[in-house]
Amino acid sequence: MKNYFLRRILSALFTIFLIATITFFLMKSVPGGPLTRERALSPEIEAVMIERYNLDAPILEQYFDYMKGLVTFNLGPSFAKIGLSVEELIWKGMPNSFKIGALSVLLIIILGIPIGIISALKQNKPIDYFVMFMATLGVTIPSFVLATGIIYIFAGKLGWIPSFGLNSPLSYIGPVVALSGYSLSFVARLTRSSMLEVLRQDYIRTARANGLRELSVIGKHAIKNALIPVITYIGPMIAAILTGSFVIEKIFAIPGIGRYFVESVTNRDYTVLLGITVFYAAFYVIMVLLVDVAYALVDPRIKFNK
Amino acid sequence: MDKKNWEIVDPSRLTENEAYRPSLTYWQDAWRRLKKNIGAMIGLAGVVLMLLFGFLGPQFTDFSYSDQNLDYSNLPPRLSIYKLDEDLWVYLSNDYKLLRVTEKGKLIERIERPAELNPRAVIDKKYIFVYGDEEITVDFSYAKRYNDTGEGYRFTIIYRGTTHIEPDKKVGNRVYPFGTDKVGRDLLTRVMYGARISLIVAFIATLVSFFIGVIYGAVSGYEGGKIDNFMMRIVDIINSIPLILLVILLMVMFERGGLWTIIIALGAVYWVGMARLVRGQALSLKNQEFVLAAITLGVSKRKIISRHLIPNAMGPILVSMTMMIPSAVFTESFLSFIGLGVSAPMASWGTLANESLPALTTYPYQLFFPAGAIAITMLAFNFVGDGLRDALDPRLRKG
Numbered sequence: 255m256k257n258y259f260l261r262r263i264l265s266a267l268f269t270i271f272l273i274a275t276i277t278f279f280l281m282k283s284v285p286g287g288p289l290t291r292e293r294a295l296s297p298e299i300e301a302v303m304i305e306r307y308n309l310d311a312p313i314l315e316q317y318f319d320y321m322k323g324l325v326t327f328n329l330g331p332s333f334a335k336i337g338l339s340v341e342e343l344i345w346k347g348m349p350n351s352f353k354i355g356a357l358s359v360l361l362i363i364i365l366g367i368p369i370g371i372i373s374a375l376k377q378n379k380p381i382d383y384f385v386m387f388m389a390t391l392g393v394t395i396p397s398f399v400l401a402t403g404i405i406y407i408f409a410g411k412l413g414w415i416p417s418f419g420l421n422s423p424l425s426y427i428g429p430v431v432a433l434s435g436y437s438l439s440f441v442a443r444l445t446r447s448s449m450l451e452v453l454r455q456d457y458i459r460t461a462r463a464n465g466l467r468e469l470s471v472i473g474k475h476a477i478k479n480a481l482i483p484v485i486t487y488i489g490p491m492i493a494a495i496l497t498g499s500f501v502i503e504k505i506f507a508i509p510g511i512g513r514y515f516v517e518s519v520t521n522r523d524y525t526v527l528l529g530i531t532v533f534y535a536a537f538y539v540i541m542v543l544l545v546d547v548a549y550a551l552v553d554p555r556i557k558f559n560k
Numbered sequence: 561m562d563k564k565n566w567e568i569v570d571p572s573r574l575t576e577n578e579a580y581r582p583s584l585t586y587w588q589d590a591w592r593r594l595k596k597n598i599g600a601m602i603g604l605a606g607v608v609l610m611l612l613f614g615f616l617g618p619q620f621t622d623f624s625y626s627d628q629n630l631d632y633s634n635l636p637p638r639l640s641i642y643k644l645d646e647d648l649w650v651y652l653s654n655d656y657k658l659l660r661v662t663e664k665g666k667l668i669e670r671i672e673r674p675a676e677l678n679p680r681a682v683i684d685k686k687y688i689f690v691y692g693d694e695e696i697t698v699d700f701s702y703a704k705r706y707n708d709t710g711e712g713y714r715f716t717i718i719y720r721g722t723t724h725i726e727p728d729k730k731v732g733n734r735v736y737p738f739g740t741d742k743v744g745r746d747l748l749t750r751v752m753y754g755a756r757i758s759l760i761v762a763f764i765a766t767l768v769s770f771f772i773g774v775i776y777g778a779v780s781g782y783e784g785g786k787i788d789n790f791m792m793r794i795v796d797i798i799n800s801i802p803l804i805l806l807v808i809l810l811m812v813m814f815e816r817g818g819l820w821t822i823i824i825a826l827g828a829v830y831w832v833g834m835a836r837l838v839r840g841q842a843l844s845l846k847n848q849e850f851v852l853a854a855i856t857l858g859v860s861k862r863k864i865i866s867r868h869l870i871p872n873a874m875g876p877i878l879v880s881m882t883m884m885i886p887s888a889v890f891t892e893s894f895l896s897f898i899g900l901g902v903s904a905p906m907a908s909w910g911t912l913a914n915e916s917l918p919a920l921t922t923y924p925y926q927l928f929f930p931a932g933a934i935a936i937t938m939l940a941f942n943f944v945g946d947g948l949r950d951a952l953d954p955r956l957r958k959g
Contacts, residue, residue: 269800280813394938396890398897399913399931402920410921497802501898505917516898519812531809535801542800 259547266543273535278320281528282313307331329529334521340529343514350420351503351510355496357426358434362491366438367484370445371477377450385442392439401432401505418507429506433499437491444487449480489545496541497534590875593951600947606940610933614755621746622735625753626905629744631657631670636925637739637747639665640727644696644719649729652717654922656698658689665731671696694720738929741915750907751929757908758937761822762888766881768827773834774877778865780835781842792839798832807891811900819902822895826888837880841873875952882945886938893934909934 304310307330308319323329329340373385395403405428409417416425452458453476461471500512507513511530518526584592594600618625639651641661650671651659658671671689685701700715717724733739738747780791798806810825845851846869854864870877889909895901896910909930916926 266800269797272797273801277809280809283813390939390942391935394886394935394942395931396893396897396913396934398894399927399934402913402917402927403931406920406924406927494802498804501894504898519808520899522812527812531805534805538802539800 258550262543262546266539269539270532270536273539274321274324274532275317277528277531277535278317281524282316324532329532330525332518332523332526334518334523334526340526343526344511344530344533347509347511347514350508351499351512352496353420354426354429354433354502354508354510355499357430358437358495358499359492361430361434362438362441362495363488366441367445367481370442370484371449371472371480373442374446374449374453374480375472382446386446389439389442389446392435393443395435397432397436398501398505400435401428401502404428404432405505420508425506429499429502429508432505433495433502437495441484441487441491445480445484448483449476452476452480455479485549489549490542492545493538493541497538586875590948590951594947597947597950599943600951603940603943603947606936607944610755610937610940611759614752614759617752617755618749621749621752623746623749625745625750625907627745627749629740631744632659632667632736632740633657633742633744634919634923635659635667635733635736635740635744636923637733637737639731639733641665641729641731642717642724643728644717644722644724648691648719650696650717652698652715656687656700656715658687658696658698660691661731662734663729663731664734666734667736739923739925741912741926742919745905747912747926747929750912751909751933754907754909754912754930755933755937757819757902757906758889758892758910758934761819761826761892761908762885764823765826765830765888765892766884768823769830769834769884770877770881772827773831774838774870776831777835777838777840778842778869778873781839782846782861782865782869784843784846788839792836795832795835798829799836803829804891804894807895808898808900811895819906822892822901826891830884830888834877834880834884837876838870838873841876842869845869845872879945879949879952882941882948886941886945889934889937889941 308316311319320330327341329344332338332340332343335343369385369389373382376382404415405417408414409428414424415427416422417428419425420429458471458476461475462468466475498512499510500516502508503510503512504516511533514526515530515534517523518530634654639661641649641651641663643649643663649661649663651661651667653659658673660668660671662668671691673687673689685699687698687700689696689698697718698715699718702714702716706714736746736748738751741747741750776791776795780788806829807825810828811821814821814825842865851864851868854868859867892901892908893910893913896908897914899914901911902908912930913927913934916923916930920927
């Protein structure tokens with residue numbers, strides 16, 4: 255068991271290292287560098303910049319410098335946001351991104367799973383059709399359309415919620431709903447279908463035949479097994495949501511990592527793009543690792559010697 | 561035993577009790593069950609319609625996707641028109657351009673607003689237009705109160721001493737059924753053209769990932785052992801990077817955002833899921849007797865993979881491809897939305913949605929149509945995929 259964890263951690267570290275390496279060389283192969291602007295810099299300034307950031311060093315030396323910086327979490331300066339370093343941007347943006355991410359995950363779990371279960375228990379009743387209709391709609395509407403729709407109706411027409419920022423509790427509603435819409439629908443659908451499958455199993459019939467109360471048949475026997483595929487989906491989903499909010503942050507003008515990321519894409523701010531990509535990927539890998547380890551501890555069927 | 565109970569049967573009656581049913585191949589059977597699935601058929605119809613819409617549609621519109629007409633910018637699909645005279649109907653746009661229209665909603669011309677008649681237009685909050693010899697005055701001094709309180713009206717139109725407050729009629733825009741965008745391009749043509757771009761990207765990216773994924777997965781699964789282990793580690797590593805990050809990175813690397821860049825970026829990332837699926841199929845198929853028989857007969861590895869493994873895994877592959885297309889449409893629109901998609905004046909649904917953002921509250925229809933097109937496509941492909949999965953699933957086969 256210890257071996258399993260150790261191997262997983264090592265392979266996660268290796269993956270992060272690989273991603274950082276690939277990203278670095280991809281960035282270096284991009285035509286144009288961090289100093290390419292629409293208005294060319296004067297040669298003196300450019301020379302000073304190159305000198306200052308060591309941009310004319312051999313690529314391998316730059317690579318080792320970058321890796322050293324990565325280990326000490328020193329990711330270099332931003333070339334578009336003058337005076338800010340990449341790690342400062344990440345520290346500044348992280349709390350906001352994580353707040354809406356965590357709230358979305360919470361919403362998905364406490365709403366999506368019960369909705370799916372209720373829908374399965376009321377199969378082919380109006381409430382089931384309604385839930386499935388909404389859930390199908392939810393997986394077909396892109397998050398950016400949902401977000402703009404929310405702004406247009408609830409912030410614009412009705413004026414119930416603010417259309418940007420995170421300044422009041424109400425302003426969380428828009429981004430959280432937009433961010434969780436797709437996964438919420440997906441989780442509800444998944445829970446429903448897996449619950450239906452479980453309810454058809456023999457052991458449920460046995461439990462009923464034994465005269466157990468419906469509440470304990472569902473609550474004790476059915477839900478436990480029905481949730482296994484759902485949990486398998488939720489694990490990577492948490493990582494994806496916490497790192498995947500960039501469009502939502504852009505639309506709602508939330509100063510989170512995601513917005514800085516999108517801005518760095520449009521500004522071609524290479525150090526920020528590189529830094530945030532590696533940060534996201536590392537975070538994603540670590541989250542997936544944690545979830546896997548948690549399964550291994552909880553689910554006795556996972557073997558360690560393989 | 562009584563001999564009377566026995567008689568010799570006429571040979572022509574021998575086959576009387578045999579039950580015949582035409583033998584169906586796997587695909588005929590699947591198609592038969594797919595046809596019974598109403599949702600899947602509706603989805604299929606939706607897909608076909610969307611393809612026709614995208615590829616044949618632009619033939620039937622009067623504009624190309626890049627035709628601009630600044631006189632007719634930001635026109636909504638429904639026009640509120642005013643009847644000033646027996647044969648003079650006008651429409652006043654949101655940015656106070658006065659257009660002459662017919663009663664049916666056909667645009668005729670823009671009515672000029674000579675600058676010398678409007679020296680103090682902004683201060684007086686009045687625009688004076690000239691139609692023939694007559695002046696038409698638009699008084700928008702009410703707009704502030706209307707915007708602040710939501711009461712009253714925004715403007716009045718004065719013609720020959722008569723003041724028009726309420727629009728006389730609401731008609732559909734006959735020239736631009738979906739309205740126009742901010743430089744006066746026909747939105748219907750652009751949504752059609754966007755359909756073409758989005759669907760081409762999705763289909764080709766899916767095909768690319770199909771070829772890479774199927775070959776990679778089949779080889780990995782069939783070879784097994786160390787080769788399989790190594791090949792799957794690579795897949796694991798790619799899989800542990802959020803896909804969208806990888807696509808964005810590739811897009812930034814290729815620098816010039818174009819159709820092929822998106823296709824390559826998507827295809828280069830999406831094959832991973834396909835490879836895993838095909839590998840699983842290959843693993844379970846390769847130990848079956850027919851593969852053993854082929855090996856015994858001395859069939860080459862390449863032939864076993866291409867003639868035996870891949871055709872037999874086609875069912876799940878097809879299902880996963882139909883599910884991949886909508887997710888490619890999604891990703892493409894997402895990329896275009898953050899500004900990494902096709903460049904203007906080309907349009908995909910994502911860029912159209914993105915272009916509609918700045919003026920969303922004033923011209924919501926500009927978001928509505930591309931967003932609706934995305935949603936319909938997603939829905940159609942999802943239905944087809946679900947239906948296909950049910951039709952190809954042997955567990956659900958009955959009778």
